[in-house]
Amino acid sequence: MLLEIVLTVIVIVGIMLFVGVPLTSILNLLLVVIGSGILLTVAFVILFFFGTDIFLLFFRRVRGEFVRIDEEGRFDHAVYRADGTEYFCIFPAESVGRKHIYKKDVCTLLIPRFGKRKIAYDRHSLFIILCGTAASFVLLALTWYIVFHVMGI
Numbered sequence: 001m002l003l004e005i006v007l008t009v010i011v012i013v014g015i016m017l018f019v020g021v022p023l024t025s026i027l028n029l030l031l032v033v034i035g036s037g038i039l040l041t042v043a044f045v046i047l048f049f050f051g052t053d054i055f056l057l058f059f060r061r062v063r064g065e066f067v068r069i070d071e072e073g074r075f076d077h078a079v080y081r082a083d084g085t086e087y088f089c090i091f092p093a094e095s096v097g098r099k100h101i102y103k104k105d106v107c108t109l110l111i112p113r114f115g116k117r118k119i120a121y122d123r124h125s126l127f128i129i130l131c132g133t134a135a136s137f138v139l140l141a142l143t144w145y146i147v148f149h150v151m152g153i
Contacts, residue, residue: 039147042139049132056129059110059121066102069093078102080109080120087111087120094124 009030016026064082075092087109094101101124110121121129 039143042143045132046136046140049129049136052129053133056110056121058113060113062109062111063106064109064111064120065106066104069098069102078122080107080122082109082111082120085118087118089122089125090119091121091125091128 013026013030017023062082064080064087067079067081067086070077070079070088076095077091078089078093080087080089107123110126112119
């Protein structure tokens, strides 16, 4: 897919040069398109982690135990049992160090307070969310600095 995108850009730039568009205008256009793509990606990352933080407000803490790794579907998911019900971790199961991470012991989970969805957040997914939220604050500050101070918008 990346090769098709690169080839498409090369063909479009070639056509623009053939028509007579100045090279500086083409480079400025490419910078705007690439910059917009980067800003959109940063915005999606920030919105995902901040949205997840708000979503976690509607979860409650329970004690559960690891049952198994469910290998059906696109990604493997850890399955936990709490209050007699099985919950699957919403994040994919770690593949590196799986024996050390997922042990048959009691752990703390976050499950929905309301609703019928049987999902849970384990300590590993909460760590990922914590790191992602911290990185989102850094990305947000960096984006703010670049847009308003460097670019002067």
